[in-house]
Amino acid sequence: MSKLIIDGGRRLEGEIDVQGAKNAVLPILAAAILSDGKNIIYNCPNLSDVETTIAVLKNLGCKVKWEKNSVEVDSSTISGYTIPDELMRKMRSSIIFLGAIISKCKKAEVSMPGGCEIGNRPIDLHLKALRQLGVEITESHGFIHCDGSNMSAAKIHLDFPSVGATENTMLASCLLDGTTVIENAAREPEIVDLERFLNRMGAKITGAGSDTIVIQGVHKLYGVEHTIIPDRIVAATYLACGAITGGTVVLKKVNSNHIGAMLNILKDMGAGIYAEKDKVVLTPAKNLKSAGTIKTMPYPGFPTDIQSPFMALATACDGASVFVENIFENRFQHIEELIRMGANIKTDGRVAVVMGKTPLTGAKVVAKELRGGASLVVAALSADGETQIENVKFIDRGYDHIEKVLSTLGADIKRRD
Ligand code: UD1
Numbered sequence: 001m002s003k004l005i006i007d008g009g010r011r012l013e014g015e016i017d018v019q020g021a022k023n024a025v026l027p028i029l030a031a032a033i034l035s036d037g038k039n040i041i042y043n044c045p046n047l048s049d050v051e052t053t054i055a056v057l058k059n060l061g062c063k064v065k066w067e068k069n070s071v072e073v074d075s076s077t078i079s080g081y082t083i084p085d086e087l088m089r090k091m092r093s094s095i096i097f098l099g100a101i102i103s104k105c106k107k108a109e110v111s112m113p114g115g116c117e118i119g120n121r122p123i124d125l126h127l128k129a130l131r132q133l134g135v136e137i138t139e140s141h142g143f144i145h146c147d148g149s150n151m152s153a154a155k156i157h158l159d160f161p162s163v164g165a166t167e168n169t170m171l172a173s174c175l176l177d178g179t180t181v182i183e184n185a186a187r188e189p190e191i192v193d194l195e196r197f198l199n200r201m202g203a204k205i206t207g208a209g210s211d212t213i214v215i216q217g218v219h220k221l222y223g224v225e226h227t228i229i230p231d232r233i234v235a236a237t238y239l240a241c242g243a244i245t246g247g248t249v250v251l252k253k254v255n256s257n258h259i260g261a262m263l264n265i266l267k268d269m270g271a272g273i274y275a276e277k278d279k280v281v282l283t284p285a286k287n288l289k290s291a292g293t294i295k296t297m298p299y300p301g302f303p304t305d306i307q308s309p310f311m312a313l314a315t316a317c318d319g320a321s322v323f324v325e326n327i328f329e330n331r332f333q334h335i336e337e338l339i340r341m342g343a344n345i346k347t348d349g350r351v352a353v354v355m356g357k358t359p360l361t362g363a364k365v366v367a368k369e370l371r372g373g374a375s376l377v378v379a380a381l382s383a384d385g386e387t388q389i390e391n392v393k394f395i396d397r398g399y400d401h402i403e404k405v406l407s408t409l410g411a412d413i414k415r416r417d
Contacts, residue, residue, distance in 0.1 A: 002392040004403060007412035008362055008383035011284075012247035014409045018235045018254040019045040019400040020069070020228035024190040026093055027167045028197045028226065029053045030100045032073040033062060034175065035201050037223025041071045044228060045400040048393065052091040056083055060101070074223075078104065085111035085142070091397075095123055096164055099171035102135055102148040112142050125165035129156045133172055133180070153178030153217055161186040161211065161298045167194055174203040176217040185213045188299040189258045193229045200224045230254050230278075233305040234399060236262040237374050239282050240309045241406065243271045244316050244382040246284040249409060256280050261302045265291045265310065269317055290319035290356060296326050308334045308375035314354040315343045316382055321354040334372030337365040341379050341387065362387040367394045374399060381411055 020043035030053070032039040044050060046069070054064050054071065061079035065072040081101050088094050092113040101108035113123060127137055127144070134151040137144060153176045158165055166186040173180035185191070187209055195208035201224050204216035235254045242249030243266060256263070256275040263273050263280070270285030291314075296304040304327035314321035315338065325331050332352055335345050340363045344355040362385035367373025373395040380387035389395075392415065395402055403413045 001390065003416045004377065004389040004392050004395070005414045005416055006362075006377065006380035006387045006389070008360070008380050008385065008387060010245065010381070010410055010412055012242045012245045012249055012381070012406070012409040012411060015250040015252060016238060016405055016408055017252050018230040018238070021190055021193070021231040022047055022049055022398050023163070023188070023233075024193040025050060025228045026053050027096050027171070027190065027194050028228065029057060029071065029073065030097045031171055031194060031197055031201075033057065033060065033075040033078055033100050033104050034171065034198075035221040035223045036076060038072060038074045039201075039223045040225045041073070042069060042225065042227040044069050044071045045231065047397060047400055049091055049093070049397045052087060052094070056087050056094055056097055059084065059087065075104075081105040081107050082109040083111065088113055093164065095126060096167055096171075098126065098144075098146065099130065099168035102130065102146050102151070103172050103175050106148045108146040108148070110144050112139070112144060123164075125158055125160060125162045126168045129158065129165055129169040129182075130172055132156050133169070133176065135172070148172075151176055153180040153215075155181045155183070157183040158185060160184070163188050163191065166191055166213070170194060170198065170205065170213065170215060173215045174198055174205060174217065175219070175221065178217055180215040180217070182213040182215070183211065185211055186298060187211060189229060189232065189255070197224070197226045200226060230258070232258040233303060233371070235259055235280070236306045237309045237378065237399070238405065239266060239280070240313045240378045241381050241411075242282045242409070243269065243285070243288065244313050244378055247282075247409070248284065249282045251280045252278070254278060254280055261300060262306055262310070265294060265302065268292070269313070288317040288357070290314065290317045290321040293322040293324065295324040298327070304328055304331060305371050307331060308372045309378045311335070311345070311352065311354060312338060312375040312378035315356050315358050315360060315379065317356045319356060321356065323352045323354070325350045325352070331372070333368040334375045337372075337376055338379055340365055341383055343379070359384065361385055364388045364390070367391040370394045370398045377402060377406070381406070
């Protein structure tokens with residue numbers, strides 16, 4: 001199993017391009033099965049989650065070619081409607097295929113997503129919305145069986161603006177007769193990217209990015225070319241890496257409008273931020289200070305995915321920083337590893353208080369999930385001495401060759417297999 005070996009204490013300096021967004025590419029690859037032709041997806045990051053998504057597509061009978069950052073999906077050969085257990089377990093967000101498969105095949109069978117390292121991740125909102133569209137759903141032997149032969153457009157109110165449930169509903173409804181309305185929809189930029197992709201294919205969807213999405217059904221979707229938006233979580237992670245080392249980092253191919261919540265926090269911490277539409281420059285703070293209380297919220301609030309990398313950064317800020325995790329109940333597993341490195345963090349339920357600043361020291365630590373793993377990289381870059389991060393497989397789910405990107409900025413980071 002791979003490890004990252006990081007010798008901390010080097011100031012990061014330089015310019016990097018931000019990769020395409022994982023959370024945009026996964027639903028868009030699922031959406032590709034809705035067309036009758038070939039789709040080419042550009043700016044696709046090289047991630048193990050993309051590999052798993054491609055495995056799902058191939059398992060359904062699609063032809064897929066992945067070269068560098070372009071993925072070509074030909075779904076005219078689709079022959080299956082099932083996602084096997086091992087692929088569902090590998091990546092719980094495979095559930096995003098459910099709406100697309102039902103729409104294409106009028107039936108679907110997926111294994112129940114198991115428990116997850118960051119929380120329960122139930123799918124009740126997905127299933128409730130699909131039932132409202134007329135899908136008959138039964139659960140047996142760990143599988144969810146869906147019959148979509150009597151589907152019709154509907155007005156759907158999500159009890160919570162779930163990203164996955166919003167995407168599944170869009171995918172399931174865009175080929176239905178009539179108009180489907182999703183109220184209390186998630187507003188994340190990745191939903192807007194999915195809308196752009198589907199509309200390019202011929203769908204008639206409006207409202208993504210607001211809390212009401214209107215889907216006017218069409219009869220056919222066509223193969224198209226599409227470029228994935230930049231990854232806002234990865235962008236903010238590399239800004240945290242720059243800030244904790246007192247470095248100057250320039251992000252290119254970024255969408256600065258998508259990372260407003262994180263840029264505000266970095267400014268509150270004292271870092272210099274200069275932002276253009278597709279470029280962000282971070283300059284060092286004279287003295288990093290706590291940004292006060294940071295609460296994770298649905299977009300455009302502060303994202304749960306960047307809570308842990310910013311918690312690592314908070315260890316270098318003077319004063320108490322309070323983190324309130326409102327989205328996933330078990331997203332504090334990185335804390336015991338940060339404490340191993342010298343952080344002073346106390347937790348009570350969904351609240352963590354970081355007392356800073358505390359000098360960090362290199363240690364052997366273990367990534368337990370994707371973003372928590374990234375927080376250990378942020379910490380290790382500023383730590384005195386060598387840090388070994390085990391379970392890099394989690395980090396590889398969301399960061400395209402993290403060691404290469406950080407080496408470009410002057411970090412001393414190696415991967416050891
Ligand atoms: C997506 C992102 C993930 C991000 C999360 C929140 C992808 C591939 N993943 O995950 O990186 O952290 O959004 O921004 O895009 N919930 C229910 N029932 C449901 C569905 C969700 O109770 O049926 C709850 C979840 O437990 C969680 C909250 O709703 O507490 C948000 O989850 P959701 O927005 O659905 O996240 P995902 O789509 O799984």
